[in-house]
Amino acid sequence: MDNRTMSRLLAETADLIEIDGGDSFRIRSYRRAAEAVEQTTVDLMTVVGDTSRLLEIDGIGKGMAAKLQTMAATGTLPQRDELLARYGAGVLELLKLPGMGPKTVALLWDAARVASVDQLAAAIEAGRLTGLPRMGAKQIEKLRKGIEDYQRSAGRFRIDVAEEAARQVSAYLLKFPGIQKVTPAGSLRRGRETVGDLDLLATGPGCAPDRAAAAAEYVASCPGIHDIIAKGENKVSFHTADGLQVDVRLLPAESYGAALQYFTGSKAHNVSLRQRALKIGYTLSEWALARLDDGAIVAAATEEEIYAALGMDWMPPELRENLGEIEAAARHELPRLIERGDIRGDLHMHTTASDGRNSIREMAEAAAACGYKYIAITDHSKNMAMVHGLDEKRALEEIQRIRELDKQMEGRVRVFAGVELDILPDGRLDLDDEVLAQMDMVIASVHSRFDQSREEMTVRVLKALENPYVRVLGHPTGRLLLRREPFALDMGAVLRRAAELGVAVEHNAAPERLDLCDRDLRLAKELGCPIIIGSDSHDSGNLGKMDYGVRQLRRAWLAPEDVLNTRSAKAFLAALRKRP
Ligand code: DGT
Ligand code: CA
Ligand code: CA
Ligand code: ZN
Numbered sequence: 001m002d003n004r005t006m007s008r009l010l011a012e013t014a015d016l017i018e019i020d021g022g023d024s025f026r027i028r029s030y031r032r033a034a035e036a037v038e039q040t041t042v043d044l045m046t047v048v049g050d051t052s053r054l055l056e057i058d059g060i061g062k063g064m065a066a067k068l069q070t071m072a073a074t075g076t077l078p079q080r081d082e083l084l085a086r087y088g089a090g091v092l093e094l095l096k097l098p099g100m101g102p103k104t105v106a107l108l109w110d111a112a113r114v115a116s117v118d119q120l121a122a123a124i125e126a127g128r129l130t131g132l133p134r135m136g137a138k139q140i141e142k143l144r145k146g147i148e149d150y151q152r153s154a155g156r157f158r159i160d161v162a163e164e165a166a167r168q169v170s171a172y173l174l175k176f177p178g179i180q181k182v183t184p185a186g187s188l189r190r191g192r193e194t195v196g197d198l199d200l201l202a203t204g205p206g207c208a209p210d211r212a213a214a215a216a217e218y219v220a221s222c223p224g225i226h227d228i229i230a231k232g233e234n235k236v237s238f239h240t241a242d243g244l245q246v247d248v249r250l251l252p253a254e255s256y257g258a259a260l261q262y263f264t265g266s267k268a269h270n271v272s273l274r275q276r277a278l279k280i281g282y283t284l285s286e287w288a289l290a291r292l293d294d295g296a297i298v299a300a301a302t303e304e305e306i307y308a309a310l311g312m313d314w315m316p317p318e319l320r321e322n323l324g325e326i327e328a329a330a331r332h333e334l335p336r337l338i339e340r341g342d343i344r345g346d347l348h349m350h351t352t353a354s355d356g357r358n359s360i361r362e363m364a365e366a367a368a369a370c371g372y373k374y375i376a377i378t379d380h381s382k383n384m385a386m387v388h389g390l391d392e393k394r395a396l397e398e399i400q401r402i403r404e405l406d407k408q409m410e411g412r413v414r415v416f417a418g419v420e421l422d423i424l425p426d427g428r429l430d431l432d433d434e435v436l437a438q439m440d441m442v443i444a445s446v447h448s449r450f451d452q453s454r455e456e457m458t459v460r461v462l463k464a465l466e467n468p469y470v471r472v473l474g475h476p477t478g479r480l481l482l483r484r485e486p487f488a489l490d491m492g493a494v495l496r497r498a499a500e501l502g503v504a505v506e507h508n509a510a511p512e513r514l515d516l517c518d519r520d521l522r523l524a525k526e527l528g529c530p531i532i533i534g535s536d537s538h539d540s541g542n543l544g545k546m547d548y549g550v551r552q553l554r555r556a557w558l559a560p561e562d563v564l565n566t567r568s569a570k571a572f573l574a575a576l577r578k579r580p
Pocket of ligand 3: 186197198199247
């Protein structure tokens with residue numbers, strides 16, 4: 001353990017004691033020791049056995065000397081561990097937010113049981129900080145901004161944000177005469193719901209290894225660059241103003257396929273693929289698939305050639321996670337994955353009746369323009385008071401309006417009447433059965449009390465499924481990517497019961513949700529639970545975001561027949577849970 005780490009552990013312990021309302025003398029002695037350890041030029045690990053040497057350091061007394069010895073011997077501090085067990089490691093993350101000290105963390109913990117950045121974001125979102133001492137609107141806004149900045153720099157970016165950045169950088173790159181083609185690789189090409197950094201591959205006559213200098217110069221002048229991380233002949237890395245890292249690689253056309261394969265990954269897929277290549281006497285690199293013995297190139301220009309030379313079918317990037325796709329491609333048994341064009345209806349959208357921005361008609365027209373045959377209008381129910389959710393009376397009126405509009409659409413797009421119905425904290429539902437009985441599409445969703453225990457939440461959701469009018473479980477984990485963790489839930493139990501009852505689970509395609517995730521979608525299929533996809537659009541311009549969801553379905557190996565809304569309107573309705 002180096003001095004820096006020891007100093008950090010001591011400082012964190014001081015903060016934790018302060019959060020815990022501990023003795024100020026103790027807090028000060030930890031802080032002084034942290035400073036002393038930080039400042040000293042002595043490498044403490046080399047002298048830690050000699051107490052007298054430790055005591056020579058200004059700021060270290062007998063008690064602290066013993067603590068340094070404990071840290072050196074065990075790599076940790078019992079006082080710190082104890083407090084972390086009480087509050088969770090998330091409080092240390094909270095302390096990294098701008099303007100956040102132990103006193104504020106203590107206040108947030110006492111008043112709102114907030115103990116992590118995600119919980120703070122959720123508490124702000126839910127308005128739970130309003131009215132707390134020292135938490136005026138200005139202060140809350142500052143916290144919100146701080147969280148945004150923190151999360152931006154702490155790491156990953158949503159797929160829609162990354163895709164927009166890829167689009168902008170690509171458009172710029174393609175204006176350079178020597179660049180003819182730009183392809184996103186990495187996690188974005190594999191359709192992951194978040195990306196760590198953006199990998200862009202560019203090729204064309206100006207990208208050859210020995211004459212890419214001008215192209216690299218051009219890349220480095222891309223508008224919107226915050227700082228250049230690295231600049232070589234064939235690779236330029238930079239941050240955008242939002243903090244997203246972009247790696248641009250310039251490649252000759254003859255090895256483009258090998259590079260695309262390599263930089264698409266995933267790493268686990270590549271490792272497995274390389275082993276397969278070695279077994280048949282080939283070596284696979286970012287430049288080519290070549291023979292081991294004489295280095296002769298076997299394939300390099302396209303991915304298809306490379307996979308074919310390895311005895312495999314080409315496979316969609318969404319499958320490349322080393323989850324059996326290599327074996328399936330070698331057996332020529334890859335599934336025909338679902339595509340956006342297979343989706344015939346969008347089953348989750350809001351209108352001005354609750355928190356949407358468009359009318360029923362506008363949503364229907366937008367759906368027609370997308371080529372859909374049917375939609376369901378699913379506004380919120382009354383428990384969502386802040387968005388003016390529908391009570392029984394308004395829900396009945398909305399059903400009327402939907403039926404009328406459905407007639408007026410004359411079959412161009414069928415418009416189903418539905419609701420996104422709150423599952424109340426005790427598992428009861430938010431509208432009377434008599435009203436639900438008149439709807440085609442009842443999506444039941446959890447929108448409150450995300451903090452319930454796994455048992456409570458599981459009982460709550462299972463109870464909701466038992467209502468015979470519930471046909472779909474909406475966004476089943478409630479996650480908001482990079483903002484709110486999925487709530488605790490026994491997913492296996494819920495999906496099994498849904499399968500028995502014929503309740504479908506939703507994949508919510510809104511890019512901030514993408515819920516269920518790919519792994520749980522695979523589980524749903526395994527358990528025989530019907531699956532639907534909906535865009536959860538709150539704006540007629542958002543229907544196209546369905547694409548992000550389709551990519552998650554593909555990552556879950558789903559074929560068109562695995563998803564109910566690839567069927568005709570009639571077949572779709574027939575496949576839903578039967579009403580009593
Ligand atoms: P990310 O950026 O964290 O969302 O995930 P990726 O998959 O985009 O990872 P990244 O950007 O580090 O690398 C892009 C691809 O390059 C990765 O999917 C596979 C390939 N790659 C990177 N490093 C290695 C490596 O050490 N070994 C192998 N086999 N492939 C690698
Ligand atoms: Ca990446
Ligand atoms: Ca990268
Ligand atoms: Zn919802």
